Structures are given as C-alpha cells and as structure tokens.
Amino acid sequence: MINVSKLKKGLVIDHIAAGSGYRIFRQLKLDELSDVVILMRNVPSQKMGKKDVIKIENHINLDLEVLGLIDPHATINVIDNGNRTKKIRLALPKRVEGILKCKNPRCITQYEKVQAPVFYLAKEEEKTYRCSYCDSPTQFEGGE
Numbered sequence: 001m002i003n004v005s006k007l008k009k010g011l012v013i014d015h016i017a018a019g020s021g022y023r024i025f026r027q028l029k030l031d032e033l034s035d036v037v038i039l040m041r042n043v044p045s046q047k048m049g050k051k052d053v054i055k056i057e058n059h060i061n062l063d064l065e066v067l068g069l070i071d072p073h074a075t076i077n078v079i080d081n082g083n084r085t086k087k088i089r090l091a092l093p094k095r096v097e098g099i100l101k102c103k104n105p106r107c108i109t110q111y112e113k114v115q116a117p118v119f120y121l122a123k124e125e126e127k128t129y130r131c132s133y134c135d136s137p138t139q140f141e142g143g144e
C-alpha cells in the first residue's frame with residue numbers, strides 16, 4: 001500500500017471522471033515533469049462511484065483551459081504544509097485558442113497558417129465549439 005494521503009505541498013486534481021485521468025496526464029504532459037506525480041485510477045467515490053485523482057508534489061502552472069475542456073467537473077486542491085489552502089473549480093472555457101482544429105475543409109484555417117485558431121463555446125452540454133473564422137461546429141475529442 002503506497003501512502004499518498006500525506007501530500008505536504010503540491011496540487012491534487014480531484015473528482016476526475018474515471019477514465020479521464022490518463023487523458024489529462026497526457027494532454028498536460030505530466031510525464032515530462034521531474035516532480036513526483038501520481039495518477040490514481042478508479043478510486044472509490046461516494047458521489048461518483050469511481051473517480052480518477054492526480055497528485056503532483058509541487059506547485060506547477062496547470063493549463064486550466066485544457067483541463068476544463070477535458071473535465072469541467074474536476075477540482076484542483078492546492079496543498080501547502082499538508083493543508084488545503086485553495087480549491088479551484090474548473091469550467092468549460094467560453095473561448096479556446098490553439099487547442100481545437102476546424103473540420104470544415106474550406107475553412108481559412110485549413111490552408112492558411114493560423115497558429116492558434118480561436119473557437120467559441122456554442123453548446124455547453126455537448127462541448128460544441130464554433131470556429132471563429134467560418135462558424136463551423138466542432139467538438140473536443142481529447143486529442144487522441
């Protein structure tokens with residue numbers, strides 16, 4: 001049994017939907033950190049049945065936009081001296097830049113070099129975004 005409850009300083013990404021933990025891990029490139037990172041999968045949860053949890057033994061800058069896009073219901077706990085000092089609630093970003101790609105083959109972003117295409121949230125329930133150049137809808141699929 002590994003003791004993961006005594007995080008002294010760092011971040012805990014909690015209430016991740018079971019199965020999304022590894023996706024977050026990859027998207028945020030947590031494997032490239034030199035800090036201690038623990039990905040726990042299928043942790044029993046009263047509220048969720050099962051959840052994933054990620055613990056990072058350092059205070060790092062997380063991309064909250066990407067996190068919110070993958071799992072808007074996850075929470076981030078900031079830990080200092082063994083205590084939670086801050087709780088960050090995520091949300092689906094209203095505007096994303098450089099994460100999504102337009103699916104419209106005739107969109108300007110397909111043939112001109114648009115470094116970071118901008119999309120706006122259209123339908124929250126379906127995670128549907130609209131291209132700011134051609135208005136085509138696109139959904140976030142997690143960068144598989």
Ligand SMILES: [Zn+2]
Nearest residue numbers: 102107131134
């Ligand atoms: Zn477009």
